[in-house]
């Protein structure tokens with residue numbers, strides 16, 4: 001990218017970032033250049049977070065998907081990995097529309113009164129938090145009516161993102177949806193009042209990204225929080241690792257979200273097979289509740 005273009009691109013990125021930081025995203029994108037800048041600078045991080053989130057749905061397939069506030073459709077490759085055959089993107093900014101196989105674009109404001117298309121999978125990726133509380137409840141209740149199976153909500157891993165998710169989680173539970181990840185239960189979030197449940201994914205930064213974002217590191221950590229809920233109850237098979245596990249020579253300790261709240265699981269090195277398995281596990285990943293059952297090593301003091 002030539003210097004003049006890089007400078008203008010950087011200015012647009014900064015303007016967008018400022019609005020998001022000040023929670024002014026409602027103002028929307030100001031021009032085509034901002035839309036282009038947003039697409040280029042956000043797509044890699046969004047896709048990295050979505051890949052992590054959708055890993056919690058491994059083994060599931062969906063025929064139809066709907067995304068509300070799809071932006072440029074960063075979710076496209078991730079949805080295709082779930083074998084989705086038909087995708088509907090609802091987005092108010094026409095500048096984001098691009099030719100994608102099996103995608104129908106609806107360029108319109110999803111706050112307007114109309115029925116959302118029925119879909120197996122409904123996604124809100126970094127869009128719900130842009131709405132005020134009443135709007136969130138309005139679009140969520142309409143999404144619930146159109147949902148044939150699963151709803152996924154992803155937000156930035158900030159306290160604002162977490163608060164948005166907690167309100168959505170309460171609403172989903174009240175409306176008889178079952179929470180599948182990151183918590184596999186309907187009890188109060190164990191992080192409430194003591195922190196906020198969020199996760200992190202590391203992704204490489206290209207040279208252009210480094211120059212534009214002004215950083216020197218060859219990577220960035222995208223912080224996100226999310227919720228996956230479904231109309232169907234499923235058997236609890238996994239616990240999610242809530243923070244970075246503490247790995248020592250003789251033991252591993254990790255905070256897990258369990259149906260009985262947040263618990264510390266401790267595995268000693270002499271439990272060789274389990275130790276080897278858990279050593280590979282990181283923050284936000286799942287551990288099978290099966291491999292932990294029978295090993296009475298849950299403690300209450302958090303890592």
Ligand SMILES: C[S@@+](CC[C@H](N)C(=O)[O-])C[C@H]1O[C@@H](n2cnc3c(N)ncnc32)[C@H](O)[C@@H]1O
Nearest residue numbers: 046069070071074091092109110111125126127
């Ligand atoms: C932060 S961007 C996220 C884009 C995309 N989902 C992603 O993760 O890359 C939020 C998007 O939601 C769209 N949006 C917000 N409110 C909307 C509304 N009421 N109707 C349609 N689109 C909306 C914005 O235009 C923007 O493209």
